[in-house]
Amino acid sequence: MRLRIHAVPMAIALAAALAASSAHAQYYGGSDNTTRTRGGMARFTDQCSGNTFVVIRVAGSPGDLIRFELKNGHTVHFDLPPGSTYALQCGGYVGPNGTYSYLKVE
Amino acid sequence: MRLSRKISLSCAGVGLALAMIAVAPHRAEANPYFAQQSGRDCAACHQPGREPEGPAGLNPAGLAFLDAYKRCNYQIVCALTSQPPVAPAPTFTTAPTYPQQAPSYPQPAPAYQPAPYYPQAAPTYHYGKAKFEDFCFGNSYFAVRVGGNPNHIVRFKLDLGSKVHIELPDGSTFASQCGGFPSTNGNFHPVTYE
Numbered sequence: 017m018r019l020r021i022h023a024v025p026m027a028i029a030l031a032a033a034l035a036a037s038s039a040h041a042q043y044y045g046g047s048d049n050t051t052r053t054r055g056g057m058a059r060f061t062d063q064c065s066g067n068t069f070v071v072i073r074v075a076g077s078p079g080d081l082i083r084f085e086l087k088n089g090h091t092v093h094f095d096l097p098p099g100s101t102y103a104l105q106c107g108g109y110v111g112p113n114g115t116y117s118y119l120k121v122e
Numbered sequence: 123m124r125l126s127r128k129i130s131l132s133c134a135g136v137g138l139a140l141a142m143i144a145v146a147p148h149r150a151e152a153n154p155y156f157a158q159q160s161g162r163d164c165a166a167c168h169q170p171g172r173e174p175e176g177p178a179g180l181n182p183a184g185l186a187f188l189d190a191y192k193r194c195n196y197q198i199v200c201a202l203t204s205q206p207p208v209a210p211a212p213t214f215t216t217a218p219t220y221p222q223q224a225p226s227y228p229q230p231a232p233a234y235q236p237a238p239y240y241p242q243a244a245p246t247y248h249y250g251k252a253k254f255e256d257f258c259f260g261n262s263y264f265a266v267r268v269g270g271n272p273n274h275i276v277r278f279k280l281d282l283g284s285k286v287h288i289e290l291p292d293g294s295t296f297a298s299q300c301g302g303f304p305s306t307n308g309n310f311h312p313v314t315y316e
Contacts, residue, residue: 090283095303
C-alpha cells in the first residue's frame with residue numbers, strides 16, 4: 017500500500033520531467049522556423065475589429081523598432097533579420113514592457 | 123659843432139639800442155649750462171615742450187634742483203653734490219613692456235579633476251505615420267530608408283489591395299517596385315506623412 021502511494025507520485029513526476037525535456041528540445045531544436053534562429057519574411061495580418069497595432073524589435077533590439085498599423089484584414093510581409101521579435105495588440109501599441117515573441121518565417 | 127652833433131647822435135643810437143634791449147622782454151629758456159655741468163638732458167629738469175619757459179616749465183626734479191641751487195648761493199657744483207641724483211624723467215610714448223613669460227616658480231602639480239559630466243539628451247526624432255499601399259495588384263515591394271539613413275533599411279511587401287501605416291521618423295525615404303524588392307541604391311523618394 018505504501019509502495020503504491022509512493023509509486024504514483026513518482027510516476028507523475030517522471031512524466032512531467034519527460035514532458036518538460038520534450039518541450040525544451042522542441043523549442044531549441046534545429047527545426048525552428050522562426051526569427052529566433054533565422055531571418056526572412058514574416059507575415060502580419062489584421063486580426064482586430066478595429067486597427068491592429070504591431071511593434072517589431074528589429075534583431076531583438078528595444079532601440080530599433082518598427083511600429084505599424086493594419087486594418088480591414090490587410091496583410092504586410094516584413095523582411096526581418098534573425099532575432100527579431102514582435103508584440104501585437106488591438107487598440108494601441110504595446111509598451112516597452114510588453115511581451116515580445118519571435119516570428120514565424122515564411 | 124658838427125663833431126658834437128655826431129657824438130650826440132652816436133650816443134643816442136647806443137642808448138636806443140640799450141633801451142631796446144632793456145625794454146625787450148626777457149626770454150626765459152632752458153639753460154644749456156646746467157645741462158652741460160650736470161651731464162643730464164634738458165628733459166631731466168624741464169617738462170617736455172616747456173623748456174622756453176625757464177623755471178616756470180621745470181618738473182619736480184628741476185624745482186628741487188633750483189631750490190638746491192639757491193641754497194648753495196647759486197653754486198652749481200654745490201647744488202649738484204647736495205642733490206640726490208635725479209633720474210631722467212621717464213617719457214612714455216608707448217605702454218611699458220613687461221616680460222612676456224611669467225617667472226617659473228615651483229608649483230605643485232594640479233590635482234586631476236575629471237571633466238564635468240553634462241547629460242546630453244538623446245537626439246529626438248519627430249515621427250509621423252506614413253501610408254503604403256499595394257499598387258501592383260499584389261506583391262508590391264517597398265524599401266524604406268528610416269530617417270533617410272541608407273544603412274537603416276526596412277523592407278516589406280503588401281498583398282493584393284493591402285495597406286499599412288508605418289511610423290517613421292522625419293526624413294525617411296522609400297523606393298517601391300512590383301515583383302521584387304527595389305535596389306537599396308535605387309531612387310528613393312521622400313515619404314508622405316499622414
